[in-house]
Amino acid sequence: MxxxxxxxxxxxxxxxxxxxxxxxxxxxxxxxxxxxxxxxxxxxxxxxxxxxxxxxxxxxxxxxxxxSPVRSLPTEILQRIFKVCLPDDRYVTPDIRSVPLLLCQICRRWREVAEASSELWSSIAVYDLSDKGSYTAMVTRWLVASHHRPLAVSLSCRDAIIFHEFPLAPVLRWWSHTQHFITFVYTATISGLLD
Structure with missing residues (x-):
């Protein structure tokens, strides 16, 4: 149990x-x-x-x-700072990521000061006129910003094909509104013509 x-x-x-x-x-x-x-x-x-x-x-x-204290800087000081930011090259290559085009993207005041600073737009190196997109837009913006200020232009055609497609006369017509060149340097690579 x-x-x-x-x-x-x-x-x-x-x-x-x-x-x-x-x-x-x-x-x-x-x-x-x-x-x-x-x-x-x-x-x-x-x-x-x-x-x-x-x-x-x-x-x-x-x-x-x-x-920011930068907002209270006088225009003349900003212009000097902007000028120091320029590359040391004799002819400045347009690039949206560098001075002076970069300065125009920071704020309205910087754009106005940059566009009013003739030293920033006094020279330009143009290498690729075959690009109908952003590069041409940057060059055009540069020329518009230069207004009627003295301008030094270096135009280089590195390729014989570009040389044939863009002879000197159409390029000068393209820049007809900038009738204020101090210097205009035009170089073309002709090695492709010998092949």
Whole structure:
């Protein structure tokens, strides 16, 4: 009889353990599902916080720029600083990432000061007239910014094909609104003509 009692007790303990473990498993499953729900919300919350951070950083940048001492520099000082930024080359090659075209992208005041500074636009080296895109746009902007100031131009055709496609007369017509050259240097590589 004792073995029957032991067996009944063991069954009862197992049933209680199963009930307890089942409840614990439900609690663990509930916690896991809650965490998954939170994990799904995190990217959305992160995106919102990233946008908020970007907006705050933008406002900080704008307001810092508004109180920057550079804004109070006299125009003459800015012009001297801009002139020192020019490359040492006799003829400056137009590039949107360098002076003076770069200065025109900083802010309205810098653009106005740069465009009013004749030294920045006094020389230009042109290498590729076959490009009808951004390079031609940069050269055109340069010529417009030079207005009627003295201008030194170096035009180089490195390729005989370009030389034939763009003879000197059309180039001069293209620059007809800049009738104020101090110097005009035209060089062409003719090695391709001998082949």
């Amino acid at each position: 004792s073995s029957v009692v032991d067996s009944t007790c063991e069954i009862r303990e197992a049933q209680l353990a199963l009930q307890r473990d089942g409840e614990e498993l439900e609690h663990v499953e509930f916690t896991i599902n809650s965490l998954y729900a939170e994990i799904e919300v995190i990217p959305k919350g992160n995106c919102l916080l990233q946008e908020k951070r970007h907006a705050v950083q933008s406002r900080i940048f704008t307001n810092s720029a508004r109180i």
